[in-house]
Amino acid sequence: EDKVVQSPLSLVVHEGDTVTLNCSYEVTNFRSLLWYKQEKKAPTFLFMLTSSGIEKKSGRLSSILDKKELFSILNITATQTGDSAVYLCAQGVTGGGNKLTFGTGTQLKVEL
Amino acid sequence: NAGVMQNPRHLVRRRGQEARLRCSPMKGHSHVYWYRQLPEEGLKFMVYLQKENIIDESGMPKERFSAEFPKEGPSILRIQQVVRGDSAAYFCASSLGGLEPQHFGDGTRLSIL
Numbered sequence: 001e002d003k004v005v006q007s008p009l010s011l012v013v014h015e016g017d018t019v020t021l022n023c024s025y026e027v028t029n030f031r032s033l034l035w036y037k038q039e040k041k042a043p044t045f046l047f048m049l050t051s052s053g054i055e056k057k058s059g060r061l062s063s064i065l066d067k068k069e070l071f072s073i074l075n076i077t078a079t080q081t082g083d084s085a086v087y088l089c090a091q092g093v094t095g096g097g098n099k100l101t102f103g104t105g106t107q108l109k110v111e112l
Numbered sequence: 113n114a115g116v117m118q119n120p121r122h123l124v125r126r127r128g129q130e131a132r133l134r135c136s137p138m139k140g141h142s143h144v145y146w147y148r149q150l151p152e153e154g155l156k157f158m159v160y161l162q163k164e165n166i167i168d169e170s171g172m173p174k175e176r177f178s179a180e181f182p183k184e185g186p187s188i189l190r191i192q193q194v195v196r197g198d199s200a201a202y203f204c205a206s207s208l209g210g211l212e213p214q215h216f217g218d219g220t221r222l223s224i225l
Contacts, residue, residue, distance in 0.1 A: 004154075034213060041218040042116070042203070043155070048213045088155070098207075099145065099168060100214065104154040 004091050006103035013079055014111055021074040021106045023089030032092035033065050033072045034100065039085045046074070046087075079110045114139050116206050116217035117186075124223045125194050133189040133220045137206030144187045145214055146179060149201040161187060162209075191222075199224045 007022045025033065032050045036043035047056045049065035049072060056063050060079075065072045076083055086107050090100040117136040125131050137144050142163050147155040157171040161181035172179070176194075181187040191198055201221050205214035 032211060036216075042216040045213050045215055048211075050211065090155075098211070098214075099157045099160055099171075100147075100155075101157065102147075102154040 004089055004101050004103035006087075006089050006106050008106060009104070010107040010109070012109045012111060015080055017079050017110075018075065018077045019079060019108060021076075021087050021089075021108070022071060023073070023103060024071040025089075025091045025101075027070060027091065027093075029094040030067070030091065031094045031098055034090045034092065035063055035072070035074050036088040036090065037085045038088055038105065043088055076108075079108075081110050081112065084108060084110045116141075116204055116215055118202075118204050118217035118220050120220060121218065122221050122223070124225060126225050127195060128193050131191040131194050131198070131222055133191075133202050133204075133222070134186045135189070135204030135206075135217060136186040137204075138215055141206035141208055141215075143207045143209045144181050145205045145207075146187075146189050147203045147205065149203060149219070151200070155203060158189075194222075194224050196224045198222060 003026045005024045032048050034048045035046040047063045052067040060077045063074045086105040088105045090102045092098040116138055119134050144161045146158040149155045159172050159179045160168040164183050176192045178190045201219045203216050203219045205216045207214045
């Protein structure tokens with residue numbers, strides 16, 4: 001079974017800090033790498049990456065994929081307390097309709 | 113609200129009863145996925161359905177669990193004769209298919225007494 005590993009497991013930072021979250025994956029039929037933000041309810045879609053080296057950006061969040069080294073990072077600049085959440089990384093595979101294999105997440109807490 | 117709608121939000125059942133969880137996908141989405149999240153664990157894939165068809169059920173327990181997505185109406189995840197170990201959050205996601213991302217509902221939190 002494909003495995004997705006996220007690090008760190010948890011992180012506490014102060015408002016204004018920049019954080020980098022890591023995700024490594026093992027692949028047999030890689031199709032896509034996705035990032036989600038989960039607060040108390042639904043995981044909210046952030047990014048989907050399919051190509052190496054192309055940064056995706058949305059406001060203070062950005063993400064990039066390295067298909068050679070099998071990892072992705074999610075960067076958050078100028079963090080705010082509203083960024084506190086669990087960030088989930090997931091791998092989609094070819095065949096089987098792109099079902100997702102999730103990591104256990106990084107718990108981020110942003111303090112004042 | 114055009115998002116993925118799940119109900120009920122919370123469901124309490126006694127051991128041996130049946131649990132039915134419902135999911136209405138986003139408007140225009142015909143691909144539905146169910147995932148289970150156990151306490152302190154990540155989301156685990158259960159089943160992938162398109163209208164009237166189960167495409168991949170490789171994550172479904174072999175017994176007591178079933179899923180459907182009829183031509184009309186929501187997708188249903190059915191758990192018969194529930195046991196304490198079925199207590200979890202069950203999330204539904206939908207997509208347009210292909211490489212389109214999956215969007216999740218708020219989940220149903222199932223508690224077994």
